[in-house]
Amino acid sequence: MMRLALCVLAFPMASWAITISEEEREGQPVVVMENDLYRAVLAYRQARLPLSYFFKLSGHEEFVMPEKLLEDKEHFHYFGGIIDCIPSTSGEDPEDRKGLLWRVPWDIRLVQGEDSVKFEGRAEISYSDPATGRRCRLRFEKTMVGYRGTSVLEMRYRIENFGKQEARFMLAVHGRIGVGGGWDQGDYFYAPGDSCRLYYTNWPSVLERGVEPPCWLEWPLKEATDYRPLDSNYHIFVYVPADWCAVGDEKYKEAVFFVASPVRIGKGTGQMKMGIFMTTNGYVVEPSLTYCGGPEGWTTPGGTVSLGPGETCEFKLYMAAYLGIDRGQVEGLKEARPSFLVLERPEIRRRGEIVTLKGRIALPGFGKLALEHGRKVLYERDVGPGVVEVEEEVRAKAGKLSLKLKDSLGTFVLVEAR
Structure with missing residues (x-):
């Protein structure tokens, strides 16, 4: 989850x-x-x-x-x-x-x-x-x-x-x-x-x-x-x-x-x-x-x-x-962007068809986190202001995976993997 x-x-x-x-x-x-x-x-x-x-x-x-x-x-x-x-x-x-x-x-x-x-x-x-x-x-x-x-x-x-x-x-x-x-x-x-x-x-x-x-x-x-x-x-x-x-x-x-x-x-x-x-x-x-x-x-x-x-x-x-x-x-930030902070860099780990997402970011507002496989959205959830800890397991076939943050400023790729 x-x-x-x-x-x-x-x-x-x-x-x-x-x-x-x-x-x-x-x-x-x-x-x-x-x-x-x-x-x-x-x-x-x-x-x-x-x-x-x-x-x-x-x-x-x-x-x-x-x-x-x-x-x-x-x-x-x-x-x-x-x-x-x-x-x-x-x-x-x-x-x-x-x-x-x-x-x-x-x-x-x-x-x-x-x-x-x-x-x-x-x-x-x-x-x-x-x-x-x-x-x-x-x-x-x-x-x-x-x-x-x-x-x-x-x-x-x-x-x-x-x-x-x-x-x-x-x-x-x-x-x-x-x-x-x-x-x-x-x-x-x-x-x-x-x-x-x-x-x-x-x-x-x-x-x-x-x-x-x-x-x-x-x-x-x-x-x-x-x-x-x-x-x-x-x-x-x-x-x-x-x-x-x-x-x-x-x-x-x-x-x-x-x-x-x-x-x-x-x-x-x-x-x-x-x-x-x-x-x-x-x-x-x-x-x-x-x-x-x-x-x-x-x-x-x-x-x-x-x-x-x-x-x-x-x-x-x-x-x-x-x-x-x-x-x-x-003081320990990995990265500061206009609409999010990276506390722990998000990762996509694959073991067969089991994909694990991990990471921690901070948000100044509302948006959505989405895991995409090509054009298909495998997971999407509303997120809000504060520290967001990402810990999720999903199933995905072989191919490129992208974890994205979507908010009023645009769409930002947090991490990609195959």
Whole structure:
């Protein structure tokens, strides 16, 4: 039989819907994307996309929002949520913070589909390269897609140089996240890898090693992975080159994942740098295109990415909330995909006509597991959010077997065998 180690809800996927609507929040126009697993608020005039992500399974808001929403194009406010910082995260001027997107108007379009909804946002920025003096013009497009029956929020990025000269820039997806409803002792950050790029720190236990940032250090680094609220104001900022990262709350067994596609920059490709700014007062997650975010990036080799006239930079970033997954499982993951996590790699073992399926995955929503023999479905079962343990025996004649996960994002082959 197939066992579900944890299935938080058990409704069939067909009963779920996804909606998108225009509303007001604190007197400001916002867009709301909502299904039965989350409610995301997009404050596009303030370039907070999203501003809020309320995870219904846990009853927790996953972002920290320290200020009420208002419209101010002259002074930066920490409203919370995600702000895409381009052409840099900070500059020499104190008001040069978190890029330019919050200063400029946005054009938006909403699309309601049967299984998904879309928010399409576009803004244009113009700036002078601090190092070269060149005038740069970028068109920034962000499409956010919500699907029925899953906590996954897909973010599609497209940045185009529509100027006549080379345009250099930095981009950080600055997420003021507080998984589990806020910053608590026991919260943690994790990204796969064995080394990290130290950007800056004042943490005594790191500086005592004689390191001088920027430099490479072994990863994981407890000062950057473990949130520990202290009276002392210590902080550390590191980047891990990785395709995914997670922030978890061990108390609630809750985690928020960010999974990135490869990054296409002009004619080349690159990998996301998962940044974490860990302090004794909170933390910020920053998937980034480079290992820099501040003014020094303009003069640091590799500190910026570059687009020629007409070239584009494109990638996808998926955010998903999970319940019922602990830190050990996160750090031991075999693979993280946009719509599932591999805790133990699924296997298909054959002994004559007896086929045994084994494995363990975690899901952010509803779907179906199906074992297919050619075009014939030998076994199919509804599955839901949480950890799914697969243990099944079926009969099958010789030939190719495929164990697949089917959900609102598509069909994914977990394992194949003959």
